[in-house]
Amino acid sequence: MKKIAQSIFDYVDDRFKVKGLIEFSKHKKVPEHEYSFWYYFGGISLFLAGIQIATGIMLLLYYTPSIEAAHESIQFIMSQVKFGWLIRSVHSWTANILIGILFVHMFSTFFLKAYRKPRELTWITGFFLLILFMAFGFSGYLLPWNELSYAATRVGTDIAGSLPLVGKWLKTVILGGPGISQATLSRFFWFHVALLPMAAFFLMAIHVLLVQTLGMSIPIKIKDKKHKEISFFPDFIYKDALGWTLILVLIGVICVFLPWEVGKKADPFAATPLGIKPEWYFTFMFTTLKIIPGHVLFFEGEQLAILAFMIGGLIWLLAPYLDRKSARDQRSPLFTWIGIAVLLYIIVFTVLTYAVPKL
Amino acid sequence: MIKRIILLASLMGLCLLPGAVLAQKNSCLECHKGLDAELKAPAEAFAQDIHQQFGLTCKDCHGGNPALDDVDKAKDKTFKGAPKRAQIPEFCARCHSDTAYMRRFNPNLRVDQLSQYATSKHGQRLKAGDTKAAVCTDCHGVHGIQTAKYPKSMTFPWNIPQTCSRCHSDAAYMKAYGIPTDQMAKYKESVHAQALFDTKDMSAPTCNSCHGNHGAFPPEVKSVASVCRQCHPSTGDLFTKSPHKKAFDDLGQSECEACHGNHKIERPTTAMLGTADKSVCLQCHDKGSKGYTAAGELRSLLDGFEKRVEANAATLEIAEKKGVEVSDPAFKLKDVNTVLISAKNLVHGLSLTEIKKKLAEGDQTLADIEKAGAAALDEAKFRRKGLIIATVLLALFGVALFFKIRSMRKAD
Numbered sequence: 125m126k127k128i129a130q131s132i133f134d135y136v137d138d139r140f141k142v143k144g145l146i147e148f149s150k151h152k153k154v155p156e157h158e159y160s161f162w163y164y165f166g167g168i169s170l171f172l173a174g175i176q177i178a179t180g181i182m183l184l185l186y187y188t189p190s191i192e193a194a195h196e197s198i199q200f201i202m203s204q205v206k207f208g209w210l211i212r213s214v215h216s217w218t219a220n221i222l223i224g225i226l227f228v229h230m231f232s233t234f235f236l237k238a239y240r241k242p243r244e245l246t247w248i249t250g251f252f253l254l255i256l257f258m259a260f261g262f263s264g265y266l267l268p269w270n271e272l273s274y275a276a277t278r279v280g281t282d283i284a285g286s287l288p289l290v291g292k293w294l295k296t297v298i299l300g301g302p303g304i305s306q307a308t309l310s311r312f313f314w315f316h317v318a319l320l321p322m323a324a325f326f327l328m329a330i331h332v333l334l335v336q337t338l339g340m341s342i343p344i345k346i347k348d349k350k351h352k353e354i355s356f357f358p359d360f361i362y363k364d365a366l367g368w369t370l371i372l373v374l375i376g377v378i379c380v381f382l383p384w385e386v387g388k389k390a391d392p393f394a395a396t397p398l399g400i401k402p403e404w405y406f407t408f409m410f411t412t413l414k415i416i417p418g419h420v421l422f423f424e425g426e427q428l429a430i431l432a433f434m435i436g437g438l439i440w441l442l443a444p445y446l447d448r449k450s451a452r453d454q455r456s457p458l459f460t461w462i463g464i465a466v467l468l469y470i471i472v473f474t475v476l477t478y479a480v481p482k483l
Numbered sequence: 484m485i486k487r488i489i490l491l492a493s494l495m496g497l498c499l500l501p502g503a504v505l506a507q508k509n510s511c512l513e514c515h516k517g518l519d520a521e522l523k524a525p526a527e528a529f530a531q532d533i534h535q536q537f538g539l540t541c542k543d544c545h546g547g548n549p550a551l552d553d554v555d556k557a558k559d560k561t562f563k564g565a566p567k568r569a570q571i572p573e574f575c576a577r578c579h580s581d582t583a584y585m586r587r588f589n590p591n592l593r594v595d596q597l598s599q600y601a602t603s604k605h606g607q608r609l610k611a612g613d614t615k616a617a618v619c620t621d622c623h624g625v626h627g628i629q630t631a632k633y634p635k636s637m638t639f640p641w642n643i644p645q646t647c648s649r650c651h652s653d654a655a656y657m658k659a660y661g662i663p664t665d666q667m668a669k670y671k672e673s674v675h676a677q678a679l680f681d682t683k684d685m686s687a688p689t690c691n692s693c694h695g696n697h698g699a700f701p702p703e704v705k706s707v708a709s710v711c712r713q714c715h716p717s718t719g720d721l722f723t724k725s726p727h728k729k730a731f732d733d734l735g736q737s738e739c740e741a742c743h744g745n746h747k748i749e750r751p752t753t754a755m756l757g758t759a760d761k762s763v764c765l766q767c768h769d770k771g772s773k774g775y776t777a778a779g780e781l782r783s784l785l786d787g788f789e790k791r792v793e794a795n796a797a798t799l800e801i802a803e804k805k806g807v808e809v810s811d812p813a814f815k816l817k818d819v820n821t822v823l824i825s826a827k828n829l830v831h832g833l834s835l836t837e838i839k840k841k842l843a844e845g846d847q848t849l850a851d852i853e854k855a856g857a858a859a860l861d862e863a864k865f866r867r868k869g870l871i872i873a874t875v876l877l878a879l880f881g882v883a884l885f886f887k888i889r890s891m892r893k894a895d
Contacts, residue, residue: 203808210866362888369881373874380870383806 149357149384157351159343162232166335167364168371169229172222173328175375176260179215180317187267189313191306194269195389204388209383216384219261223405224248226254227470234443234463237342237450244444246338249331250443256324261403263316269309270387275400277304277312283413288427304392346454399481407474409433415483440466496840509549510557511541528627537588544574569609571618572600599698606698615656622646622696622717638696641679643689644670666690669747677750688714707745708738715739721832730767741766753789756830757782783828788826788849789843791817795852802859806866819845820851 137143154163186205188197201208228248233239239247266277281304285295300307342351354360402410412433416425423431439446451454476483515526529535534543542549547562558564566574568878574599578584585594596619600606608616622637629636637646648667657664670676670690678687693702693710702710712719722728722738731738742755742763754761758779768774795816799809822845823858829838 199810203811209808357889362884366881366884369877373877376870378871380866381806384806
């Protein structure tokens, strides 16, 4: 048996030079210190992205991207397909958990200033990956073609439509016409299963490659202190796998007790249900747009808020270049406070959306 | 040449301008808006009035010359002022009974309100000199009159009970007439009010649906059945063919009202049938009579089917709470419910054979739902068992990993 395994390994190694990769993994070291807990969120994100790919491919087998049959196909998956309920619930729940984990991963990176030189590109690719996964969420939310997803898409695209100058054009491009129709569903489906996965694969490859070649960043605070190192393979991978196992149990429990609902089929002529809101990760922006006054000085409130989000996002993206102190390995409390302010803002406005729905 | 034409046109425009300004002038509104609350209110309310929206002004009802600023001159010989209460129906009817005039604004609007009003209890009392009787303005408002299609209008379906009850629920106001004042309170508890107020069903009956509007009159015993048949024709047909029809006629009973009541018509249940306390059958059928036995049979027949429907609904609800997708059997259950409602309606025809035939239509579907419900509960159990097994396996894997990591740490 051992001989067979060895010969298979040799066959593969002759062609793919796997030994080199294993040697690299064995010699690659990961620092271990009081903050190394935060390193694992990247691996968990990758694991969850893998679950999404696997379950997404399985859902493609039965999902029909047409406004006449999309809702029915989801209902069929949930009620008739063996383990269809599990696959679809895992896909929907994991999408939300993944974005939550990505936020944790991004803020931990920010607070530990892991974005500093030479990891600027890791930060930038990570930032765009978060945007991509949010776009995955937005496009995927419409696919079941139910009442809530239909209304939330209308709200979301209305926001895009209020962008200065390009708003109307952008909304038409997103929707494939003046309103939500078959063209929108086809477009969202295409985004969700073709364009976004391709872009995400490309960015994830660069992101992981950068992490592997540059290694883990050591926080400025403990940079000069002596710390332990463990091998990437198998030590770090074992610990990562423990995290994956825990999250898998969590997903399983949620899916069995709270399978993702099918909802009522979308009716374009029905009134928008009361209290409609987008997916939770968009609510901080949604609530801001809701409460901002109609006019602020000479500007339209909504447009000003969108402009502020765009400028804020750009500053966040360029943090590695703007934070000169951490680039010189010096502590930069200003950016820590900026991070705290942004985090508090997101938390407060997200909580407000659910706690005070009539805001 | 072109310059001359432009100059001439400009001069003509300038000449026409004062006339145009004068034609739009309404000194009534200008003056009344500056007066005290009571005199200011008509001017302010008129902005929302349907008459104003059709281009009518104060002078169309009250006369006078609004083009003049001087109050004395504005109140010229055509000025009518406010009509006395007893004159209001005729005052409104000057236009509203004029077919040719009304056609200019709304060709579909009826013009027989005054003649209908004359036949109404309100009209009869007013003619007899009772100025407390309702006139047009009591139900339509005065200067803020809206069409019945406008949700804030006093005559919009869900505002009608409130409009009528302003007088009819006022015990002091109605004392002289010796009629009850609890109609509104009773109506609010009715199935009709639930449909109107809770589900916002605009077709649900309100006061005027049964009593009429301009010709409002309490329905007589003989006409109650016809009133109900306007919305419940199939029930009425069944009743007409049933043995009850002759019996009710002989007894001089008002058909529907005898069992269902009038203002407080509750949602009918099988409890209205049979031989128990709440049964309406006992009003006429004594113990041991043929009707008494038939009432018992009807009740047990419908109860048996209804209990099966309820049990299935409960099963599906449990399965749904446990996360199993049951929308298909739940949809089928709606079909079965329709069968049950039809069977309940057949009670008015009193044919046990017809009722049994109708219930049999839902039997097979109900059996399928029972099967689907049981399968859904089994599926819920299976999922929980599967979760336990998977969790145990993953936990074992996790523990193994944990010990492996610990052993590696020790080795370091």
